[in-house]
Amino acid sequence: MANKISNFSDLIQRVAASCLLHPLAAGRQDPGNVAEDGREGYEYEREGYEYETDEQEDFEDEDEEYVEEEEDMEEKKGSVKGWDHEKKNMSGIVAIERVMEMEMLMNEVFDSVSAMKRAYVSLQEAHCPWDPERMRVADVAVVGELRRLGVLRERFRRCVSVGGRGGRKRIDGDGMGMLKEVVAPYEAAVEELKKEVKSRDVEVENLKEKLKNLSTSLSNGNGKKGRSQSKRKVGCIHAAQVAAAPAPDLFEATMNQVKETSKSFTSLLLSLMRAAHWDIAAAVRSIEAATATAENVATINHTTAIASTIVTHHAKYALESYISRKIFQGFDHETFYMDGSLSSLLNPDQFRRDCFTQYRDMKAMDPIELLGILPTCHFGKFCFRKYVAIVHPKMEESLFGNLEQRQQVLAGSHPRSQFYGEFLGLAKAIWLLHLLAFSLDPAPSQFEASRGAEFHPQYMESVVKFSGGRIPGGQTVGFPVSPGFKLGNGSVIKARVYLVPRT
Structure with missing residues (x-):
């Protein structure tokens, strides 16, 4: 670009020098000098024209290259601007889709809350008058809606995680936390049941030990006391056989x-x-x-x-x-x-x-x-x-x-x-x-x-x-x-x- 500007300045200086050396008034000189001056001027002009023609050709070539470079740059800028515009359009579409997804999710949340409210009202109505079957159905409905709300909450957290920073790692972390939160009550219930089973096992073992001691003491009895204890032993035997079938004994x-x-x-x-x-x-x-x-x-x-x-x-x-x-x-x-x-x-x-x-x-x-x-x-x-x-x-x-x-x-x-x-x-x-x-x-x-x-x-x-x-x-x-x-x-x-x- 600097070369082109320099050539253009030289060209202007040459043209100005030519005008000063050969003014337009020179054509009004004496006739005697016209031929000589005209011949000299012609030759000088022809040389100058040839020189100017070469310079102009160089300048035009360089100008064409400059124009071509500018056109290439404009094309590149246009392509970059088009990509940016397309990227902005894609981001807008994704944002609209996320908004629509969140609206659908909130509609499902409201529907689930309404259904849970109706089920809870049915559960209350089943208490008076007492209706065990209706109570069981209403209880299942309430639990089902609570689980549905848990699933919707997980979906919401996943949507928020996808839109934020952290990528896949954040999604997995929130999902694992949500899973632990959902499973925690059931794990606690299982632990309580395990404790209850252990206590019942201990109680059964104690009862077995008492029954064994009682049987031993009954077998050692005699006389009137032994007969009364034998009756109790028969009663214990009958009680142990209760699970088999009804009998007159x-x-x-x-x-x-x-x-x-x-x-x-x-x-x-x-x-x-x-x-x-x-x-x-x-x-x-x-x-x-x-x-x-x-x-x-x-x-x-x-x-x-x-x-x-x-x-x-x-x-x-x-x-x-x-x-x-x-x-x-x-x-x-x-x-x-x-x-x-x-x-x-x-x-x-x-x-x-x-x-x-x-x-x-x-x-x-x-x-x-x-x-x-x-x-x-x-x-x-x-x-x-x-x-x-x-x-x-x-x-x-x-x-x-x-x-x-x-x-x-x-x-x-x-x-x-x-x-x-x-x-x-x-x-x-x-x-x-x-x-x-x-x-x-x-x-x-x-x-x-x-x-x-x-x-x-x-x-x-x-x-x-x-x-x-x-x-x-x-x-x-x-x-x-x-x-x-x-x-x-x-x-x-x-x-x-x-x-x-x-x-």
Whole structure:
């Protein structure tokens, strides 16, 4: 470029010098000098023209090269500008696509939140009234929407990571963090379950050790103590065989449990009555009058005599008779007449299997824990009805000074008191006996001794022990204490009765 400028300056100087040496006025000189001057000027001009022509050709060549270089540079600049423009267009398209993707993601988030809200409302509505199936479906829906929100959150983090700095490494880091965050609650739940399994294993091992020690001690017993321990051992064997199939022996063992829990609850109730300064004789007379029937005129006439006989030492048997009559009422029906179900008639085989399955599931359960989870289950309704039937409002107010326990039971809950706990032990034993009765084929037949009936040792046993172990003659049934059962294998569970001399 510098060379071109220099040549152009020289050319201008040469042209200016030529104009100064050969002015235009020279053509007006004398004619005599015209030829000579013209000839000299012509030759000089011709030389100058030739010189100028060469210079101009060089300058034109260089100028053409310069123009070509400028055109090449312009083409390069245009191509760079076009690439930049194309790059900007591509960036704009990517940005628009990301905005659209984020809008779609937010729409999905709002839809998921709305669906989770509806599922949670359904979950709340399933609590009242209690609907386990609807509750299960709503719970699954809520968990599903929460998982969906977790997936959407991961997608959002991935989108942000792709748009930021760090590239693939950042995406992987966020993805791993998100995965750990999602898995963490499940890992914690698994750890809790593992701890629970370990504690249960320890508990099982302890129970096995206790059973082993008990078996050893039972095998070393003799005499009367040995016989009683043998009975307990048989009961343990029967309890161990409960998972196999219903059997008459299992029914007998459960009936023995009913007797023990009935005695325990009766003793507690009688002690509370005495602590409240009840008139036990009046209470016995009231119980006797309530149990007497119109047909038993003789019994009615001798109610006072019987009451005076038993009140001194055996009032507990009259009270146990009252409790047994209330608790066994409706035993012959599959639901204690709590509803009109006829499943035992429509599908007897399936009903028997279901009853024994319930027996196995409930046998090892604490009744208060079961009712704490399912207060309105069939067993909970049974406890409600029997408690209200056995414990009169005036009785409860006299024993405890208020009706708090009764109000809790009427409200559908179950109090955690000693008295109600003893009642639940009796209620559970009766409920298990009932389940076993309807799981046996044929079902046991229930019978009860009537007042004034002759004593039959084949079907009855006296709750009062006589001296010498023999029952004297002339004894009749003063009142029944608990019913008896005749089983399908021909064995008989004797009815317990309170005997009085014939009058």
